[in-house]
Amino acid sequence: MRALAVVLALLIGMPAVALEPDEILPDPVLEQRARELSKEIRCVVCQNESIDSSNADIAREVRLLVRERLVAGDSDQQVLDYLVARYGDFVLLRPPVKPGTYLLWFGPGIVLLFGLAAVFFFFRRQRAAATGAASLSAEEEARLARLLDDPDAAQNNQPTAPAEPKERR
Amino acid sequence: MIAELGHFALILALLTALVQGSLPMIGAARGDAAWMALARPAAVLQLVLVALAFAALTYLYVVSDFTVINVAENSHSAKPMLYKVTGVWGNHEGSMLLWILILALFGSMVALFGANLPPSLRARVLGVQAWIGIGFLLFTLLTSNPFLRVFPAPADGRDLNPLLQDPGLAFHPPMLYAGYVGFSMAFSFAIAALIEGKLDAAWARWVRPWTLLAWVFLTGGIALGSWWAYYELGWGGWWFWDPVENVSFMPWLLGTALLHSAIVVEKRDALKVWTVLLAILTFSLSLIGTFIVRSGLLTSVHAFATDPERGLFILILLLITIGGSLLLFALRAPVLKPGGLFAPISREGGMVINNLFLAAACATVLLGTLYPLFLEAVDGSKVSVGPPFFNATFVPLMVPLIFFMALGPLMPWKRADLAGVFARLKLAALGALAAAGLTLYLREGWPVLPAAAMGLAAWLFVASLVEWGGRIKLFRAPLSDSWRRARSLPRAAHGMTLAHAGMAIAVAGMIGASVWNLEEVRNLRPGESMQVAGYDYRFDGVEQIEGPNYLADRARFTVTREGRPVAVLTPEKRLYPVQNMPTTEAAIHTTGVSDLYAVIGDSDGRGGWTVRIFHEPLVPWIWLGCLVMVLGGLVSLSDRRLRIGAPKRAKARPDAAQEPIPA
Numbered sequence: 001m002r003a004l005a006v007v008l009a010l011l012i013g014m015p016a017v018a019l020e021p022d023e024i025l026p027d028p029v030l031e032q033r034a035r036e037l038s039k040e041i042r043c044v045v046c047q048n049e050s051i052d053s054s055n056a057d058i059a060r061e062v063r064l065l066v067r068e069r070l071v072a073g074d075s076d077q078q079v080l081d082y083l084v085a086r087y088g089d090f091v092l093l094r095p096p097v098k099p100g101t102y103l104l105w106f107g108p109g110i111v112l113l114f115g116l117a118a119v120f121f122f123f124r125r126q127r128a129a130a131t132g133a134a135s136l137s138a139e140e141e142a143r144l145a146r147l148l149d150d151p152d153a154a155q156n157n158q159p160t161a162p163a164e165p166k167e168r169r
Numbered sequence: 170m171i172a173e174l175g176h177f178a179l180i181l182a183l184l185t186a187l188v189q190g191s192l193p194m195i196g197a198a199r200g201d202a203a204w205m206a207l208a209r210p211a212a213v214l215q216l217v218l219v220a221l222a223f224a225a226l227t228y229l230y231v232v233s234d235f236t237v238i239n240v241a242e243n244s245h246s247a248k249p250m251l252y253k254v255t256g257v258w259g260n261h262e263g264s265m266l267l268w269i270l271i272l273a274l275f276g277s278m279v280a281l282f283g284a285n286l287p288p289s290l291r292a293r294v295l296g297v298q299a300w301i302g303i304g305f306l307l308f309t310l311l312t313s314n315p316f317l318r319v320f321p322a323p324a325d326g327r328d329l330n331p332l333l334q335d336p337g338l339a340f341h342p343p344m345l346y347a348g349y350v351g352f353s354m355a356f357s358f359a360i361a362a363l364i365e366g367k368l369d370a371a372w373a374r375w376v377r378p379w380t381l382l383a384w385v386f387l388t389g390g391i392a393l394g395s396w397w398a399y400y401e402l403g404w405g406g407w408w409f410w411d412p413v414e415n416v417s418f419m420p421w422l423l424g425t426a427l428l429h430s431a432i433v434v435e436k437r438d439a440l441k442v443w444t445v446l447l448a449i450l451t452f453s454l455s456l457i458g459t460f461i462v463r464s465g466l467l468t469s470v471h472a473f474a475t476d477p478e479r480g481l482f483i484l485i486l487l488l489i490t491i492g493g494s495l496l497l498f499a500l501r502a503p504v505l506k507p508g509g510l511f512a513p514i515s516r517e518g519g520m521v522i523n524n525l526f527l528a529a530a531c532a533t534v535l536l537g538t539l540y541p542l543f544l545e546a547v548d549g550s551k552v553s554v555g556p557p558f559f560n561a562t563f564v565p566l567m568v569p570l571i572f573f574m575a576l577g578p579l580m581p582w583k584r585a586d587l588a589g590v591f592a593r594l595k596l597a598a599l600g601a602l603a604a605a606g607l608t609l610y611l612r613e614g615w616p617v618l619p620a621a622a623m624g625l626a627a628w629l630f631v632a633s634l635v636e637w638g639g640r641i642k643l644f645r646a647p648l649s650d651s652w653r654r655a656r657s658l659p660r661a662a663h664g665m666t667l668a669h670a671g672m673a674i675a676v677a678g679m680i681g682a683s684v685w686n687l688e689e690v691r692n693l694r695p696g697e698s699m700q701v702a703g704y705d706y707r708f709d710g711v712e713q714i715e716g717p718n719y720l721a722d723r724a725r726f727t728v729t730r731e732g733r734p735v736a737v738l739t740p741e742k743r744l745y746p747v748q749n750m751p752t753t754e755a756a757i758h759t760t761g762v763s764d765l766y767a768v769i770g771d772s773d774g775r776g777g778w779t780v781r782i783f784h785e786p787l788v789p790w791i792w793l794g795c796l797v798m799v800l801g802g803l804v805s806l807s808d809r810r811l812r813i814g815a816p817k818r819a820k821a822r823p824d825a826a827q828e829p830i831p832a
Contacts, residue, residue, distance in 0.1 A: 020770075021692040021779055042553045048411055050555065053404045093555025095540075100550060104540045108533040108562045115525045122521075123513050 019052065023060070025067050034067050037076055041066070041083060042093050050093055172237050175225025176316035179266075182218035182273070183306040185211055189276075190299030193292035197364075205292035212280035212295050215302065216273040223257075223270045226315055230257050236322040239263065239315040245328035245747050247718045255339035256329045262315035264342060268459060269305050271343075271350040272298065275379075279354070286375065293361035294354075301353055304486050312479045331719065331745035331752050337397035345390030345417055349455035351383020352424055355431075356452035359445040360494055363501040368445065373435035376448070378806055380428050385802035387421050392795035403740075403753035403768040405688060405783035407791060408679075410559045415538040416458035422531040423451040426524040433520050437582060438508030440517070443524070445505070449498060453491040454531075460487065512584040519577030526570040533562050571625055571676060574669060575632030579639075593635060600631035612685070619684045623677060630673035637666040664805025668798045675794025681763075681787025688784075692777045702784035704765060705729045706738075711769065711778060719743045721754075724769035724778065728758065735760075738767040764788045 019038075025031040035052065041062060043054035051059040051066075062083070069079045083091050095101045189211035196204025226239070230253050235241040243260040244253055252259075258267040276298040283291045309315075332338070358376045362368040394414070399407040408414065427447040433440045460483045511517040537554045544552055575597055579590045604627030608620040638644070640662060641654040655663075689701045695710035709725040721743040728735040738756035745752065758765045763786040770779030 019690050021690050024690065040555075040557055042555060048409070048553065048555060053406070088551065090551040090553055093553050094557035094561070095552040095554055100544060100548065101540075101552060104536055104552075104554065104558075105562075107536045108529060108566065111532040112525070112529040112566070115529055119521055119525060126507075126510055129507070129510070 019063065020060070023063055023067065025071065030067070030070050033076065034063070034070055037066055037070075037079060038063055040080070040093050042091050044087055044091055048093075171225050171228055172234070172316045172318065175222040175229075176314070178218045178221040178225065179306065179310060179316070182215050182222065182269075183303065183310060185215045185218060186299045186302040186306060189215060190296050190303055194296040197289040197292040197296070200289070202288060205288050208292045208295035208299075209280040209283075212273075212276040212298070215299070216277040219266075219270050219273040222316075223266055226263060226266060227254060227257050230254065233326065235324075235326055236318050236320070237315075238317050238319040241319055241323050241326045243326065243329050245326040245718065247747075248329060248334070249717050251336070251339065252329055252334045256333075258342050258346075259329050259333045259339075260315075262309070262313045264346070265305065265309045265313050266315055267343060268346050268350060269302065269309065271347050272302055272305065272353060275350060275354055276302070283375075287371075290358075290361055290365060290372070293364055294357045297357035297360045298353065301357070301490070304490065308482055308486060312482050325747075328718070328745065328747035331743070331748060331750050332401065334718075334745075335397060335401055337393055337401065341390055341393040341397060343390075344386050344393060346459075348383050348385075348387025348390050348424075349420060349459055351379060351386055352420060352427075352448075352452045352455045354379035354383065355427060355448040356494070359448035360497065362445060362505070363497050366501060366504040368434070368441050368505050370435055370438060373431050373444075376444075377428070377431045377435055380424065380431055380448075381802055381806055384421070384424050384428050385799050385806070387417070387424060388795060388802065389799050391417055391421060392792055392799075396792050399788070400755050400757055401752070403755045403781070405686060405755075405766055405768075405781075405785060407682060407788065410537070410556045412538050413462050415534050416454075416461050419531050419534050419538075420451050420454040420458055422527050422534065423447060423454055426527040426531075427451050429520045429523050433517050434508075437511065437517055439511060440520070441505050441508060442502045445502065446498060447524070449491075449494045453487075453494070454535075456487060456490060509583075511582070514580070514587055515585045516577065516580045516582045518585070519573065519580050522573050523570065523577065526566055526573075530563060530566045530570070533566060534559070537562070567676075568625065571629050571672075574672070575629045578633070578636045578665060578669065593639065594628075594632055596635050597628050597632035601625065601628035603627065616684070619680060622680045622684075626673050626677040626680065629676070630670055633666050633669040633673065637662070660808035661805045664801045664803075664808070667801030667804060669801075671794045671797030671799075671801055673794070674790050674797060675792075678787045678790030678792075678794055682785055682791060685786045686783060686788075689782045691780050691782075692773060693780045694777050699780070699782065701782045702763075703730060704735060704784070706767065706780075706782055708778070708780060711772070714741075716743065718747065719745045719752075722769065722772075724767075724780075726756070726767050726780075728765060736765065738765065740767045740769045742769050742771075759789045761789060762787060 019035075025034060038052035039050050041051045043049045043051045043056050043059040043062070045056050045058055046054045049059075051062045065083075066079055069082060074082070080092065084096075089096055095104060097105050189208055192204050193206075193208035193211070196202070196207065229237050229240050230244055231250070233240065233244060233246045233253070235244075239260065239262050243263070244256050248256065256263075258264045276295060279286075279291065279294055279298070283294075286294070355376050358372060358379075362372055391414075394417070395407050398409065399405070427444065430440050430444040430447055434444050509517075537558055540554050541552055544550055575594065576590055579593055601624035605620040605624035608623045609615065609617075612619070640658055641651045643651050646654075687702055689699060691699050693699060693708040695708055698705050698707040700706070705728065707727045707729070709727055711722050711724045714721050714723050721741040723739050723741045726738040726740075728738060736758035738758060740756040741754040743752045743754060744750070753768055756767045763784060766783035766785055768781040768783075770781060772778050
């Protein structure tokens with residue numbers, strides 16, 4: 001499914017595949033942080049790929065850069081800030097929460113709230129309909145209308161049709 | 170000759186679709202039986218014509234007729250026969266033709282097996298199917314014709330993208346498309362019901378199996394695609410929240426919701442308006458899924474401009490289909506009479522919860538997938554929405570869904586007693602605690618969240634079995650009695666248990682794969698070893714081999730655990746010279762509870778090779794779970810009551826009444 005991404009990356013040209021052994025830091029704790037951080041950073045020339053899995057040259061450069069900053073003592077946030085200053089928000093796979101992305105971040109919650117409200121009103125209306133329907137079902141109402149319209153039908157109907165128990169409550 | 174025949178057949182198919190889309194509709198409006206009856210032969214004829222066109226294209230691929238542009242651009246004489254055939258749909262034009270073929274196939278099934286449908290409904294359903302067909306046939310003939318010739322013809326073709334030359338991907342598109350197109354049935358029935366102004370249990374009895382069939386295909390298609398990504402891309406990942414994946418996942422989420430709400434319509438005559446809306450939205454998402462991938466829209470808004478003709482056509486087609494059907498819905502939905510009433514805490518209420526969370530999850534995926542485009546169009550700023558976003562928003566929606574999924578099947582229709590339901594879930598709670606405890610015991614570092622997640626999966630799994638066990642009185646009646654009960658239980662009930670249990674298995678797999686996967690990258694020389702998760706991988710060396718249309722470096726790893734041999738892994742790095750494209754072929758050994766996964770990288774020129782070893786706990790369960798889900802769908806489809814041409818309702822009623830009452 002990521003065929004396109006791969007093709008695109010290949011067109012841009014690079015023989016290496018993702019993280020190479022020579023990039024790995026000797027300090028396993030720092031390396032672990034670098035790997036975790038790499039998964040949050042987008043390879044800017046790829047289609048929705050993190051620098052961790054990308055094989056583009058620029059991804060390798062950014063991976064090395066991240067490690068350089070970590071070795072220099074930057075915190076994870078400082079590394080991200082540094083990259084955002086260079087490449088913009090585009091480089092973050094987790095978009096920052098700002099006015100432009102409020103809809104993105106709060107959209108799912110809003111949809112859920114709307115859904116919950118809709119469900120609530122659905123049940124309220126249903127309850128209202130239920131109390132209304134308790135007196136007369138749709139069939140009974142139709143029969144009543146017929147009876148009122150046409151007195152002959154009433155006489156024909158009465159012996160044969162005792163109210164059908166159609167109402168499904 | 171053959172190409173022109175195919176082209177001609179496709180044009181005739183369009184004309185047939187025009188007839189099928191107009192006359193029977195007019196007939197249905199006027200009550201003219203003869204005009205309505207026209208729909209059936211027209212649908213069958215359309216299938217014959219489209220099949221002819223498809224066969225023609227397949228033939229052109231098989232004989233490598235490079236005078237046809239489409240073949241020249243996507244095939245090669247040295248390609249293995251399997252991929253020559255599957256290459257037919259490995260490109261834009263061919264895949265459109267496949268889409269149309271599947272659509273015609275579904276349409277003709279309504280024509281052939283729809284004898285028990287009311288004639289006006291049948292005519293209208295086939296009419297709507299024809300409209301969809303017209304849109305796709307026009308699109309194919311006008312902007313994406315696979316039968317065009319090229320002069321002068323090239324000496325050989327440009328070959329199919331090597332990544333697509335794989336059995337997994339060969340069958341992924343047809344299954345995905347069968348799923349997408351399958352939802353067109355629910356859509357056509359929904360539109361027909363809106364025109365008709367009538368929607369009853371008989372309608373749902375038809376819509377449900379078609380939706381289920383589409384769901385089975387889509388589930389299989391997505392699982393196959395994910396599996397392919399896992400073993401072919403060599404990244405050890407199985408889901409990337411890539412836009413292309415997301416657009417196939419959205420119809421699955423809504424289709425799953427539709428599957429459940431259709432049950433409520435069938436059994437209880439309730440949620441009709443909502444079900445119709447779901448049917449429309451699910452198919453709309455299928456259309457978006459088909460087109461968005463093809464148009465390149467997701468790469469960037471600008472990709473649309475590279476092929477404005479196609480892009481504009483797609484946009485207009487989507488606008489007419491989605492806008493038109495939603496408009497019809499807004500106008501006609503009030504006509505549909507509300508049906509059976511139910512309390513909030515009931516089986517129906519459970520389905521509403523299911524629909525709520527699935528719809529919200531679908532909205533989340535939609536937002537995340539389209540937001541970068543949206544923002545770029547609005548103020549030109551660029552953002553990326555990647556896996557971290559989806560993990561933060563989608564997963565929290567799944568947690569309550571899975572929790573309630575255990576409860577739903579235990580609740581009776583109309584009104585349920587929550588305390589009673591929870592009382593029956595004691596065993597599930599015990600299972601959840603055991604799974605969580607086991608996780609904490611096996612994994613160091615006190616992994617609270619993963620343990621809770623595993624508990625949730627176990628909760629669902631055990632609850633599904635408890636429900637099933639309750640129905641057949643397992644361990645409460647003699648085994649022979651339980652066996653008899655199991656035999657007489659409707660297949661749909663077995664199907665549900667399988668599908669829900671399969672979901673639990675898949676969820677456990679996803680948790681394991683996301684939380685505990687290990688990756689080690691090392692530079693190894695032949696004879697050197699590395700240890701990952703307790704397994705020793707000895708690198709024996711690399712040999713060069715030659716495939717039918719590629720060259721490869723094949724590495725050999727001998728895997729041992731505490732000295733005992735486990736497996737020999739032979740990952741490859743292939744080069745397809747025609748497109749000058751390298752691919753990785755990961756080698757995977759599965760132990761059933763985890764995968765040992767090896768990838769060979771590049772040589773450093775001094776005798777060392779980049780070696781990537783992944784340890785992927787529980788990953789195989791993802792596809793095992795999907796398989797069980799698909800199996801559940803198939804078992805349910807084989808239910809006598811759902812089978813095409815099922816006995817009339819009078820006969821079906823007794824067991825329908827018997828079934829939904831759990832003790």
